[in-house]
Amino acid sequence: MTNSWFRQARFGLMIHFGSYALTGWEAAWPLQWGAISYRDYDALADRFKPQRYDPIAWAELAREAGIRYAVLTAKHHDGLALYDTQLSDYSAGTLGTLS
Secondary structure, eight states, rough: OOOOOHHHHHOOEEEEEEEGTOOOOTTTTTHTTTOOOOHHHHHHHHOOOOOOHHHHHHHHHHHTOHHHHHEEESSSOOOOSSSSSSSSSSSHHHHOOOO
């Protein structure tokens, strides 16, 4: 498999977005550092109700900036899915946080 498309695209965007954004820290590393307990980290999901969640506007801004590809982490290693799923109650759809 070749990565020529990747080399040609050159400028991309990786978006990691989830309840951890409430802390101002990067993803779930605060758990690793011991900066937050698992119980408190898990409770962030109940408070995760982004007011300016607008992926279409994000995509338009990215295109204007010259970004050639984007990747949204729809389910980070902390387990919170940004989509509605019947496989878990730990999802933004189930929690009613994204619409």
